Amino acid sequence: xxxxxxxxxxxxxxxxxxxxxxxxxxxxxxxxxxxxxxxxxxxxxxxxxxxxxxxxxxxxxxxxxxxxxxxxxxxxxxxxxxxxxxxxxxxxxxxxxxxxxxxxxxxxxxxxxxxxxxxxxxxxxxxxxxxxxxxxxxxxxxxxxxxxxxxxxxxxxxxxxxxxxxxxxxxxxxxxxxxxxxxxxxxxxxxxxxxxxxxxxxxxxxxxxxxxxxxxxxxx
Numbered sequence: 001x002x003x004x005x006x007x008x009x010x011x012x013x014x015x016x017x018x019x020x021x022x023x024x025x026x027x028x029x030x031x032x033x034x035x036x037x038x039x040x041x042x043x044x045x046x047x048x049x050x051x052x053x054x055x056x057x058x059x060x061x062x063x064x065x066x067x068x069x070x071x072x073x074x075x076x077x078x079x080x081x082x083x084x085x086x087x088x089x090x091x092x093x094x095x096x097x098x099x100x101x102x103x104x105x106x107x108x109x110x111x112x113x114x115x116x117x118x119x120x121x122x123x124x125x126x127x128x129x130x131x132x133x134x135x136x137x138x139x140x141x142x143x144x145x146x147x148x149x150x151x152x153x154x155x156x157x158x159x160x161x162x163x164x165x166x167x168x169x170x171x172x173x174x175x176x177x178x179x180x181x182x183x184x185x186x187x188x189x190x191x192x193x194x195x196x197x198x199x200x201x202x203x204x205x206x207x208x209x210x211x212x213x214x215x216x217x218x219x220x
Contacts, residue, residue: 041073049213062092070082092111105146108144156194
């Protein structure tokens with residue numbers, strides 16, 4: 001009986017000591033996990049794009065071309081910066097026919113090509129990138145006057161320069177391929193056109209809008 005009593009007392013003492021050790025042991029909270037973006041937009045890319053353009057008058061039409069650029073995204077950051085160059089062949093045009101003393105004459109104004117060199121700044125939500133862009137822009141425009149009754153046509157082309165600004169959304173649907181949609185406003189300075197038989201004239205500012213879609217391949 002004494003042995004059983006001593007054994008019970010020893011067990012109670014050991015249990016109490018163990019509980020005291022557990023209470024005295026400090027509790028350390030695990031540090032929060034560092035979350036890094038699942039996608040990184042850094043690197044060179046090249047792509048194709050196309051869309052529709054129009055001006056404040058009646059000129060409108062399609063275009064298509066290519067894009068090349070580079071993105072920088074620092075590890076752990078959602079901000080993306082880059083530079084982009086694009087160029088496109090276009091058919092953004094307007095025409096007007098007038099009666100000049102019994103002789104019909106048709107004038108056509110057409111943007112044949114345009115392009116830009118822009119900086120980009122965006123915010124990445126993993127595979128999605130919302131961005132703004134702006135910079136230098138140029139366009140080649142042709143002014144043609146034809147007289148169908150005489151089979152005569154005269155024309156002059158000039159290159160205009162100015163700026164462009166806009167933004168868009170790009171989405172990586174695979175690690176290397178992305179699709180984008182973009183709006184841009186372009187404003188170009190005036191140039192003087194010379195048409196044989198007509199006085200030289202100042203074109204005035206050339207402003208137009210574009211909506212484009214495209215795909216890019218990103219080199220990893």
